[in-house]
Amino acid sequence: MHRIYENSDIVVFWNSEKCFHSRRCVTASPLTFDPMRKPWIDVTKDKNSNMWQAIESCPSGALSCTYRHDIDVKMDEANLRSVAYAEDKEIGECDYSSDGSGISIYHTGVDSAYEGKGIAKRLVYTILEYAERNRLEVSATCSYAKKLIEDNKSNRLHGGQA
Numbered sequence: 001m002h003r004i005y006e007n008s009d010i011v012v013f014w015n016s017e018k019c020f021h022s023r024r025c026v027t028a029s030p031l032t033f034d035p036m037r038k039p040w041i042d043v044t045k046d047k048n049s050n051m052w053q054a055i056e057s058c059p060s061g062a063l064s065c066t067y068r069h070d071i072d073v074k075m076d077e078a079n080l081r082s083v084a085y086a087e088d089k090e091i092g093e094c095d096y097s098s099d100g101s102g103i104s105i106y107h108t109g110v111d112s113a114y115e116g117k118g119i120a121k122r123l124v125y126t127i128l129e130y131a132e133r134n135r136l137e138v139s140a141t142c143s144y145a146k147k148l149i150e151d152n153k154s155n156r157l158h159g160g161q162a
């Protein structure tokens, strides 16, 4: 399961397949990470610095984060894509095809002026979360998206502790 959470400054990614419940994040920022709450991550309740430290303490790579850079990422279901905007200008997109029961991500691209800001990851995560919430199988021919998806599989194969 992939989830993406944002406040006005930062974006937090969580990949449940990598999480082996060490609870270090819960100890470091209990306001943000509360396993008894749904959703269990809330990025509006603690200082960004505390959240950032908690995320860095995650031993599994399940959590990661980036700054928002005032860039919005949204689903554009009608056009089978997610889109990144800097103000009103489109500066990136992730495209997929769909056969009704599954989707295949075939392209992720970000304007070169905006590279290195975690936008590609936000674009792909937005689609992965959308697909998972709609119970759609996901595959990818886009090498970047494929790497994110296969990284999960290899983690699953090597397992983790409950």
Ligand code: SF4
Binding pocket: 018, 019, 020, 021, 022, 023, 024, 025, 026, 057, 058, 059, 060, 061, 062, 063
């Ligand atoms: S620190 Fe990482 S592995 Fe541990 S519970 Fe939090 S997200 Fe999961």
